[in-house]
Amino acid sequence: MPDEAPAVPVPRFRSVLDRIVGYRPSKAMPSLTGPTYQLAANESPYGPPAAVLEAIGREALRINRYPDNGCAGLIAEISARFGVPEDGVAVGCGSVGVAQMLMAAVAEPGSEVLYAWRSFEAYPILTRLSGATSVETPLRDGVHDLDAMAEAITDRTRLVFVCNPNNPTGTVVGEAELAAFLDRVPADCLVVLDEAYREYVRDPGSPDGLRIAAGRPNVVVLRTFSKAYGLAALRVGFMVGHPVVAGAIRKTYLPFSVNGIAQAAAIAAIGAEPELLARVDTTVGERERLRAALAARGWTVTPSQANFLWLPLGERAAAFGEHCGRAGVLVRAFAGDGVRVSVGSAAENDAFLTAAASFGP
């Protein structure tokens, strides 16, 4: 529906903005009196470890100074931690920020960006903003259809997203199929392996993007500090790839957009990794408990390698989302398709199971 005609003259906006829905904050239901459980955004349910809080406190004393625009300290830590050269790493304002940097480097009007659908909601938005055309290949049983994606590549395709595990279905692609797909992608087309949930993967058949991207200059891996590392509010993500790509991407960085507190916290989070990864193990345990409990009660749940579960409810998705919301459990419903529920603490997951039981599979 077109917006109401403004009463005063306004600037001429890019036509693409008409096709982007403005952000609407989700409001807690006014009728709710009890606690609310936030299981809608795939966040870590845990607050920061002591070492991360201390780093944030120290850095807070310096906020009158600009942060390091090159993020050198953080890049050095990422390089050491993952065994990759520093010049193959680029940092950005969340991995969504890095995705936008990648777009700014390769996408333009007349070019195409390819991804599976349904997948991460940021892909269509970033594609539209870039002026490029979205090409969406339907998932097959909730999984990337890599053959169909390879066939959808044209000489206009500049960028392909492979979200592994896929948000919102939690499914993964296998190593051999991914390698075969990458072999079919032209060398001048960038492939972005979005591994926001890599730390939660336990399926040994699912590839480590860093390994599969090594030796393939047109493949980059996106990782984030927002999920397993628990820094969603601070906005830090990074890519690992060929130095030529990382160098190009760095040119598109919005200056100073990874702030000093975020850089310091991310460095401390790498230092606190044993503690953080132990929490990830707990979340993986909860994921399997939640899935088994739902399955035992007759729900269809897609096997997930991430920190969320997908319930392919089709036409009942919106009603189930509203039902959970009335019970104080905030989940993400995609009308006509399914509901994604994040794996939280044991108590939060129990609250979800209780809410689900009063709806029925």
Ligand SMILES: *Cc1c(COP(=O)(O)O)cnc(C)c1O
């Ligand atoms: C959550 C998520 C991210 C992380 O985004 P940030 O900007 O790093 O917070 C990236 N990709 C996918 C698929 C996600 O679900």
